[in-house]
Amino acid sequence: MLLLALSYRYWRARGARVLHAGKWLALLPVLFAVWEGLTAKTAVLPVPFFAPPQALIEVLHDDWPRLLDSLLHSLGLLGLGVLLGTSSGFITGLAIGWSQRIGYWVHPVLRLLGPVPSTALLPLCLFIFPSSFGASVFLIALSTWFPVTVLTWSGVMGIDKAWYDVARTLGASQRFLILRVAIPAALPNVFVGLFMGLGASFSVLIVAEMVGVKSGIGFYLQWAQGWAAYPNMYAALLVMALLCSGLISGLFMLRDRLLSWQRGGMQW
Template sequence: MRNLLSGLIVPVFLLSLWHVVTAQGWVNPQMLPSPWAVAHKWWEYICPQQAFEGGGVAAWLAWLISGEMVRDAAGSLYRVITGFLIGAGLGLPLGLWMGASPLVYRLWNPVLQVLRPIPPIAYIPLSILWFGLGNPPAVFLIALGAFFPVLMNTIAGVRQVDAIYLRAAQNLGAGKATLFLRVMLPAAVPYILAGVRIGIGTAFIVVIVAEMVAVNNGLGFRITEAREYFWSDKIIAGMLTIGLLGLLIDSGMNRLNNHLLRWHRGLEHS
């Protein structure tokens, strides 16, 4: 509770400052609407337009799912999860292979180091040419954004295993398979999970950009639509929704990392 309260100090201060600035008329409300205007628009964005009919949990869920924001958030999360699974599913085994084999590392590393600095946004024209419009180009861009963080962290984790552990296992008669599965892979898990956390964060960033150009739904698309009509309150409401979803995803990943790394030094008493 103490951590929660201390974490609210800065947000409450910024919210109060925002309210004062808008209430005093220091900025144009079209440029920066008041917090209450954004909250009102956010509530309209959440709630479905049609009235709630029927009773029971199923009817309430059906009514809630018909809301615009819920549909947009569900579309964005679907693209994030699909693209991340593809990118991480390719980056993880390749990273393990490159980290464990010096030959494979020498073969693949030059090409990957050329491609890695290119941001996924630069692939937008090609993704539209290759996949058209809709989910495929967005998923491709997200997978690309998640691929390199997982790949590079996995390589680093495998290659930076302490040589003492490797020599000790070899002296005890461990073969290559045992050495990889019982020594290198567990030692690389903290790096891999860090790459996964960065990768899913990158995927969430890329999906917003991809939805602004390639699809006709999702949070990124809705922000672009609001920009065209100068709905600044809806723009900020969409941005806050993205921030809250990102916070939930990152908190979940952090809890998962702490759970899986209970054995790791530094997390034993967390």
């Protein structure tokens, strides 16, 4: 009986998800039919500039080793840059929000360099760094660092001072106040900064791979455009869209797990 009850709850939850996505599942074949009709059948959207669905499927089937290799290179570059940018941004934001002395020196630098688009610094970074890979990692880290820093700083500054007073009354040390009060209370803001930083890092990743790095989805896109291989270009765009959406979905899943006490937040 227990097994039947658990099975019923599982399939009921799965059924609710299928029903929720049912309209999109019903619309997809219609969209593919319209796409096929506008490209391969009537040429309203001229081929090869607008590839039909069949050509896109053929590219995904035949060129998947190169697409997979490009995807792995992009993941490695993006992961390293986002990791460095997130960790440095979190530490910087926490330091500014906690210490007025540190904030006095760091805040002007943040206001000056933070709003500058990372891609505008690409020529300078290619000159300074010994390799295009290092320059790309720095630019991705910089695009992530600014929003994470600002939102972490905002989260720490927005904490009710009464929380610190209560903790100090109970004998809390400086380390306890930072690790057990400031950081947990600022985590919702930190995840907002991560969301913004991850979105900014995608555009920097593609630009960096198109200009400097000789591998990755951005490089594949440039190669396909240069050879007028438009089906390959659309396939790379599809892979990039799935990558970005998957990473952001994973970030929201991590947020929901770590911040299970927070209800009613934005869902992805």
